[in-house]
Amino acid sequence: MNQTTNSILMIRPVAFRMNEQTAVNNYYQKVLDGLSPESVNAKAQEEFDTFVNKLRMVGVDVTVIDDTLEPSTPDSIFPNNWISFHENGDVVLYPMFAENRRLERRDDILDVLEDKGFQISDELTDYTSAEEDGFYLEGTGSIVLDRENGKAYCALSPRADEELFIEFCEDFEFTPVIFEAFQTVDGERKLIYHTNVMMCIADTFAVICADCIDDKKERKMVLDSLKADQKEIILISEDQMNNFAGNMLELVGSDERRYLIMSASAHKSLTKKQIAQLEEHITILSSSLDTIEACGGGSARCMMAEIFLPKNE
Structure with a gap:
C-alpha cells in the first residue's frame, strides 16, 4: 500500500465555532473572547480558503465540499475523524464521541x-453502531497508519476504544501498536484525545512526541517499532505538540514531489535542527490556522481526509 496520496477531501465551514461537546476532553480548545460567532466563522473560512489555495498551487488534488447550516456541525472542518477512503475502494465510517x-x-x-x-x-465498512454502547474510534484522528508496513498506531483515550481499534486492524490487516499518551493540563497528566496530535508517520520519517508516552516500556515499544521500519525519528517536545507540531501530514504534489503539511504555529515551533532534519526528506508547506486551532482544537492534519480510492481511467 502507498503511504501517501495526491488526493484529499476537505469540508469548508459555514458555522464554525468552539464545540462545547468536544471540549470536555479536547484540552486544546479555547474560547476566543471578544469575537462574535460570525467573526470566528469568517476568520476560519479565510484560513481554510488560503490553506486550500496553497495546497492546490503545489498540485494537491483537493475536493472541497461546503458544509450546510442545518444540522449544526461546528467541527465539520475535521472530516478525517468520521470517514476514511482506502486503496481497494473501501470507505469506512467511524463512531464519534460527540453527538453533534x-x-x-x-x-x-x-x-x-x-x-x-x-x-x-x-x-x-460501518463501525458507527458502537456509539449506542458508548464506544468510539475517531478515524485517522485516533489511528495513525503506517500503510506500507501494515501497522496502525493508537493512543487509547475516551475517543479511541481498544477493542474497536483491534477490530479495525483485523478487518484491514494492520498490526496494532497500542499505548497511552498524556499531556499536562493544569498540573495533571490527562490522556491526549487523538493520536494524530502527538505523532505523524511519513514515507521515510516519523515525527513524534515520545515524552507524552509516560510508560517507559510503551515508549520504547513505539520507538522500536518505528526504527524497525527504517523511519528516521524526529522528536518534538510537549510544548511543540501543544503548538500542533505533531499534527502533520505528508502529501504528494506535482511531479511526485512530497510535501509535509502543517500549520504556521507548528512550523514556527520547530527548531532549526528539526527543520533541517525534515527538509532532508521533504518540502515543508505551512499555512496560518490560528482561529481553527484555537476554537476547534485541531490543526492541518485533522482538516484533510486522504483519498486513496482507485480512479477510473
Missing part, C-alpha cells in the same frame, strides 16, 4: 467523489 459530530456524516459526499471518477465499494 455524528451529524457530519453525509452520503452526498460519496456521490461527489464518484462523479470525480473515484471508485467506491458497494458495501461501506
Whole structure:
C-alpha cells in the first residue's frame, strides 16, 4: 500500500465555532473572547480558503465540499475523524464521541467523489453502531497508519476504544501498536484525545512526541517499532505538540514531489535542527490556522481526509 496520496477531501465551514461537546476532553480548545460567532466563522473560512489555495498551487488534488447550516456541525472542518477512503475502494465510517459530530456524516459526499471518477465499494465498512454502547474510534484522528508496513498506531483515550481499534486492524490487516499518551493540563497528566496530535508517520520519517508516552516500556515499544521500519525519528517536545507540531501530514504534489503539511504555529515551533532534519526528506508547506486551532482544537492534519480510492481511467 502507498503511504501517501495526491488526493484529499476537505469540508469548508459555514458555522464554525468552539464545540462545547468536544471540549470536555479536547484540552486544546479555547474560547476566543471578544469575537462574535460570525467573526470566528469568517476568520476560519479565510484560513481554510488560503490553506486550500496553497495546497492546490503545489498540485494537491483537493475536493472541497461546503458544509450546510442545518444540522449544526461546528467541527465539520475535521472530516478525517468520521470517514476514511482506502486503496481497494473501501470507505469506512467511524463512531464519534460527540453527538453533534455524528451529524457530519453525509452520503452526498460519496456521490461527489464518484462523479470525480473515484471508485467506491458497494458495501461501506460501518463501525458507527458502537456509539449506542458508548464506544468510539475517531478515524485517522485516533489511528495513525503506517500503510506500507501494515501497522496502525493508537493512543487509547475516551475517543479511541481498544477493542474497536483491534477490530479495525483485523478487518484491514494492520498490526496494532497500542499505548497511552498524556499531556499536562493544569498540573495533571490527562490522556491526549487523538493520536494524530502527538505523532505523524511519513514515507521515510516519523515525527513524534515520545515524552507524552509516560510508560517507559510503551515508549520504547513505539520507538522500536518505528526504527524497525527504517523511519528516521524526529522528536518534538510537549510544548511543540501543544503548538500542533505533531499534527502533520505528508502529501504528494506535482511531479511526485512530497510535501509535509502543517500549520504556521507548528512550523514556527520547530527548531532549526528539526527543520533541517525534515527538509532532508521533504518540502515543508505551512499555512496560518490560528482561529481553527484555537476554537476547534485541531490543526492541518485533522482538516484533510486522504483519498486513496482507485480512479477510473
